[in-house]
Amino acid sequence: MSATITSTPRASRHRPAPALPRKGAAPRRTAWTPTLLLLLGAVYCLVPVIWVVTAATKSRQELFTTFTYAPGTGFWDNLAELSSYRGGVYWQWMANSALYAGAGALMSAAVSGVTGYALAKYRFRGRSTVFNVLLAGVLMPPITLAVPQYLLMSKAGLADSYWSVLLPSILSPYGIYLARIYAEAAIPDEVVEAARVDGAREWRLFRSVALPMMVPGLVTVFLFQFVAIWNNFLLPYIMLGDDHKFPVTVGLYSLLQQGANEPAMYTLVITGALLSILPLIALFLGMQRYWRVDLLSGAVKS
Template structure:
């Protein structure tokens, strides 16, 4: 290679490095996007405010569940009182009105546990069918599901009461359990997740091996839907546990009350019996514990269930 050829080759390599520099710089800028200090500070501040908004009421309940009725009104609501009476207050809650609070807790576990599990199963089955089968009226069913997501539960409580009253099942466990078996949000989430997480090739392979349609759902689809299942169970459990309007309309027997309605019943008696203030506060603390445990145990599945479908292709 002569001198001229060497010079040309050097110029080409230099030119190539110059052309590559903007690309490298663009990639670097892309990687650093969203990592500016101001952006980080703003996002952190917003998340901190949201955390304070949700945690302050819980903190207030924990602190005031340790006080006597006098300290509840005579001391700072965000600090401990003169005496630490947490154990005594919890004992009073569990023994008040003939020990009705444990019955309310069992009722809430029954409504929320059975309702969330069955609602999740039905939602996953229907969502899987909408995602993997083509049939007339499929789009109309989607519209109905979306409409169910948008309709608040309080709007259907009174019509359900008239319907169940005609059937003779008001003031029974069924009057709260049956509406809890329907989860439009869960059906919609399961449908979106199944369309992304359950490959059609997997189902075709199962059919070739002689697996029936129910077997395809239970043996192949459900394991793929595990994050979505946990997400729907969590959302439905919390929704049923915190439900107040439906039990208020359906139930008249105090022994059938869930915790939410029972605590409201105690709160209504505080005008003539001030000690019920402390019972209501202690009961509110106990009612938060199962939800906190459930969320802490399932949070990693919950986060995965919200994002898994968006990254599968």
């Protein structure tokens, strides 16, 4: 997923298409080995998805007893049961996830955009130090920070609040890194200078000139952060004690671990997992057009 997002806009612009050796009109032969490998890869990626889709349609009786990839008959019952479970707490979890991921990714994109622009277009003392520290942050897995962040948040009296999950999600070293690289490449210095000559102040220069050029990059940052926060488990798991503030990942986990005397609610968890990826798919389809803007937003011939 990540590879497609990062590479599309830049690669398509700068790299000329490799010239195909064409000798006469020799018919192109099908390359079987790569095709087969790619097919295998596709199967590998799609089988779990198909499993989730078919399993979500099975009733409790059918789940472990019928053929794995045969659709069942219980999807609507599962959906109704999931919706009514503890007064519809599942939808509360979905709303929480949307809040954490939506607001978190939006703020993260804003912070990344400003920071990345500043790092790319201004020369100031300590610039490379800041950037190197950020690079080190990219290498640090966020999981290792979860517990220290929890201790910090509880010092600030914010543990078990919405902010405890939102605040750590805002600053994303990778997002800033991406925004800097993007700003450097997408905003020509000539344009910045031209705007200055025309009398634009720095904020207006960023708002009206730089920002529109950075939109495709920021959309990428937004999507990255959205998916990362939506799928995040450990941070909200540690931060939150109140089950009405849980995001959907932690909420579904609590359905699996109900103690020995109550069986895990597999059908509900599977149906819930299927529903929880729908917003991600919708988001990707909906945001796709912003990547194409890239080709039109340039102002200088290079």
